[in-house]
Amino acid sequence: MILDNLLKQPLLPQAFYQQNTLSQARALLGCGLITENQEGITAGIIVETEAYLGSQDPASHAYRGSNKRNQAMFGPPGHTYIYLSYGMYYCLNVVTSPEGIGEAVLIRALQPVYGLDLMQKRRSKPVSLIELCRGPGKLTLSLGLSLEQNGYSLNSQAINLRQPPRPISQKDICASTRIGLSKAANYPWRFYLKDCPYVSRTPRLTTCSSKKSLR
DNA sequence: CGGGAGATGGGCT
DNA sequence: GCCCATCTCCCGA
Numbered sequence: 001m002i003l004d005n006l007l008k009q010p011l012l013p014q015a016f017y018q019q020n021t022l023s024q025a026r027a028l029l030g031c032g033l034i035t036e037n038q039e040g041i042t043a044g045i046i047v048e049t050e051a052y053l054g055s056q057d058p059a060s061h062a063y064r065g066s067n068k069r070n071q072a073m074f075g076p077p078g079h080t081y082i083y084l085s086y087g088m089y090y091c092l093n094v095v096t097s098p099e100g101i102g103e104a105v106l107i108r109a110l111q112p113v114y115g116l117d118l119m120q121k122r123r124s125k126p127v128s129l130i131e132l133c134r135g136p137g138k139l140t141l142s143l144g145l146s147l148e149q150n151g152y153s154l155n156s157q158a159i160n161l162r163q164p165p166r167p168i169s170q171k172d173i174c175a176s177t178r179i180g181l182s183k184a185a186n187y188p189w190r191f192y193l194k195d196c197p198y199v200s201r202t203p204r205l206t207t208c209s210s211k212k213s214l215r
Numbered sequence: 216c217g218g219g220a221g222a223t224g225g226g227c228t
Numbered sequence: 229g230c231c232c233a234t235c236t237c238c239c240g241a
Contacts (some may be wrong), residue, residue: 032232067227068227069226083232084225085231085232085233086225087223087226087231087235093232106232125235136232137233138234179232179233183233
């Protein structure tokens with residue numbers, strides 16, 4: 001099945017996480033994300049990311065330094081940082097900076113690939129394929145992620161990242177402002193695949209070759 | 216149908 | 229009090 005194609009893809013090497021954070025935010029587009037727990041395996045392709053640049057970025061959790069909640073952001077790169085948002089939803093980040101720095105990339109949307117029934121089961125109500133992983137809170141719910149996986153290595157069995165099954169061209173990547181921010185609202189640090197229906201929402205500001213908007 | 220308002224509710228400051 | 233989200237309800241096209 002399609003999962004086999006994903007599983008044949010190599011894990012992202014440690015060198016991947018030595019690029020700067022904005023490069024990683026772009027390079028994560030098209031990568032496979034696989035999770036596994038007692039319930040089974042779920043997987044998808046990353047189609048939307050946002051970069052958060054730590055102490056340079058007022059919108060970053062790490063802006064004011066480390067605390068108990070954001071500790072994982074200051075841990076080693078290639079690990080998860082998962083936090084509770086609005087008291088209800090979890091959001092998944094990839095730590096992208098050396099220990100002690102605190103930069104990360106938020107995974108905002110996936111194209112669901114495998115374990116669709118399990119994803120549905122984890123949702124409170126039936127949703128369309130498009131809605132399964134469209135949004136950072138939705139994808140963690142569908143993938144069965146919570147604070148339990150905070151700080152995990154991204155080449156663990158429970159959660160891992162794979163190189164893109166199909167290479168992504170830079171011209172298929174759009175940049176826009178990040179979603180839902182009041183601070184640093186004009187930084188164009190959100191990246192997503194052009195014309196991809198699984199992307200979470202229409203951006204306020206876009207730079208890409210096509211003028212056509214999404215959906 | 217899509218967009219907007221309002222409620223939700225934990226942890227940080 | 230504020231916040232990197234989502235769901236539901238309501239409105240207009």
